[in-house]
Amino acid sequence: MNHIDISEKAKILGDEIRDYVAQMEGDSFRARTAEEVLAYVEKHEIDSIRLWFTDLVGSLKMFAITPEELAGAFKQGMGFDGSSVDGYARINESDMVAFPLPETARLIPFRIGPSRAIRMFAEVRDAKTGEPYSDDPRNILKRNLAALKKAGFSHMNVGPEAEYFYFEDDDAPTVIDKAGYFTLNPVDVGDSIRELTVLALESMGITVEYHHHEVAPSQHEIDLKYCEVLEMADRLQTYKWLVKEIARRVGVHATFMPKPIPGENGSGMHVHISLWKEGKNAFYEKNGAYNLSAEAQAFIEGVLCQAQELTLLTNPDFNSYRRLVPGFEAPVYIAWAGHNRSALVRVPENKQGNEQATRAEFRFPDASCNPYLAFSVLLRAGLDGIKTKEKLREEQKEDLYHLDAVEREQRGIAALPHDLYAAVKAAESGEILAETMGKSAAEKIIEIKLRENDTYRMAVTKLELEKGLNL
Numbered sequence: 001m002n003h004i005d006i007s008e009k010a011k012i013l014g015d016e017i018r019d020y021v022a023q024m025e026g027d028s029f030r031a032r033t034a035e036e037v038l039a040y041v042e043k044h045e046i047d048s049i050r051l052w053f054t055d056l057v058g059s060l061k062m063f064a065i066t067p068e069e070l071a072g073a074f075k076q077g078m079g080f081d082g083s084s085v086d087g088y089a090r091i092n093e094s095d096m097v098a099f100p101l102p103e104t105a106r107l108i109p110f111r112i113g114p115s116r117a118i119r120m121f122a123e124v125r126d127a128k129t130g131e132p133y134s135d136d137p138r139n140i141l142k143r144n145l146a147a148l149k150k151a152g153f154s155h156m157n158v159g160p161e162a163e164y165f166y167f168e169d170d171d172a173p174t175v176i177d178k179a180g181y182f183t184l185n186p187v188d189v190g191d192s193i194r195e196l197t198v199l200a201l202e203s204m205g206i207t208v209e210y211h212h213h214e215v216a217p218s219q220h221e222i223d224l225k226y227c228e229v230l231e232m233a234d235r236l237q238t239y240k241w242l243v244k245e246i247a248r249r250v251g252v253h254a255t256f257m258p259k260p261i262p263g264e265n266g267s268g269m270h271v272h273i274s275l276w277k278e279g280k281n282a283f284y285e286k287n288g289a290y291n292l293s294a295e296a297q298a299f300i301e302g303v304l305c306q307a308q309e310l311t312l313l314t315n316p317d318f319n320s321y322r323r324l325v326p327g328f329e330a331p332v333y334i335a336w337a338g339h340n341r342s343a344l345v346r347v348p349e350n351k352q353g354n355e356q357a358t359r360a361e362f363r364f365p366d367a368s369c370n371p372y373l374a375f376s377v378l379l380r381a382g383l384d385g386i387k388t389k390e391k392l393r394e395e396q397k398e399d400l401y402h403l404d405a406v407e408r409e410q411r412g413i414a415a416l417p418h419d420l421y422a423a424v425k426a427a428e429s430g431e432i433l434a435e436t437m438g439k440s441a442a443e444k445i446i447e448i449k450l451r452e453n454d455t456y457r458m459a460v461t462k463l464e465l466e467k468g469l470n471l
Contacts (some may be wrong), residue, residue: 010192026107034074047115056087058370095127135441137372159226162367163267175218216264233371256367259322266323274359284358297392302385309430314365335396
């Protein structure tokens with residue numbers, strides 16, 4: 001597919017989205033109560049109500065109900081088989097109930113088949129007790145937010161930078177352009193698809209800061225404006241779905257696979273974090289190094305101290321560790337710095353002195369993660385650092401890729417796990433997963449990831465055949 005075809009399809013679909021959202025008053029549909037959702041559904045003759053939730057490994061799940069079922073769903077929930085959802089209940093305790101959350105209701109900015117549709121995230125509850133299901137990722141994040149408030153903070157702001165690729169189809173990583181970082185169109189063929197995606201995102205109330213082509217061919221990035229962490233986890237799941245769905249409608253394939261092209265940069269998801277209390281940024285201190293408060297420094301150190309255990313949730317895919325190798329701009333070594341992008345954690349300097357913008361950038365996660373769990377474990381590790389008043393280690397200003405193993409050892413600079421199995425073992429050696437998720441969910445995720453590792457470990461690759469058939 002050439003640039004002209006993609007641009008023309010994007011233009012046609014963009015006009016359709018604008019007209020449809022205007023007709024449905026989608027830009028102003030921001031419900032707070034069940035009654036407001038019901039009124040919107042009746043007024044705009046919504047055909048399909050889509051309830052979203054997330055399984056333990058991060059896949060977005062959905063089932064649709066009719067308008068006739070919606071009032072009952074708000075009061076009594078909608079039952080489903082939890083044993084068929086990855087990481088949820090076992091078959092002997094499988095009944096789950098999904099309660100739609102009216103404040104998350106948004107118009108889907110295009111028809112799904114013939115239907116006008118809205119989506120709501122759902123709170124998953126145990127059918128027997130009626131309590132929030134303990135192993136539901138969204139409920140896990142809410143529990144950790146309770147710990148945040150107990151520690152004296154009001155909220156955590158998060159801004160993710162989730163990179164992805166556009167390919168011609170889902171059969172092979174065939175790029176649609178050979179552009180590079182900040183290249184503009186017509187070389188950047190994906191520009192019109194990104195613009196279309198931004199239009200769809202903002203129609204659903206998801207604010208975008210900027211978008212651009214990334215370093216690798218056919219690699220792209222749309223940055224969501226920071227907001228409170230639970231809201232951002234919902235937005236990120238919506239973002240990942242919209243990126244892929246808009247691409248499909250234009251005739252290409254979008255993927256958040258961390259390392260789809262050998263020899264090129266992989267896709268990461270840099271996560272910008274700040275904690276707030278009493279209306280002020282608790283990470284800001286006018287006279288602190290890089291304007292960082294003591295709490296911010298302790299938070300960063302808490303993450304650095306437990307980084308090896310965190311990677312099972314921040315970088316959960318077997319392919320994640322194809323990205324985490326030296327030489328491709330992905331952080332590998334556990335250190336922090338101001339402007340040094342080879343470090344695991346960076347403190348952005350472009351708005352130094354601005355209280356609102358003071359934050360830490362955690363550069364190792366990728367978008368294959370479950371955002372509810374990744375944000376939870378980063379928060380928990382940071383709070384551990386604040387609780388024990390950790391002193392931030394020395395800044396590493398040099399390019400860490402240029403240090404040899406002896407130099408790194410002398411400086412006490414450890415590395416992230418080199419593969420999924422090592423990440424599992426690191427997680428098992430610590431307590432952070434169980435503290436963050438609960439023992440049951442931690443055991444499930446370890447079991448799932450060990451199975452995944454075995455699947456790849458037992459596969460015979462093309463390279464092995466090329467090198468080994470003549471043995």
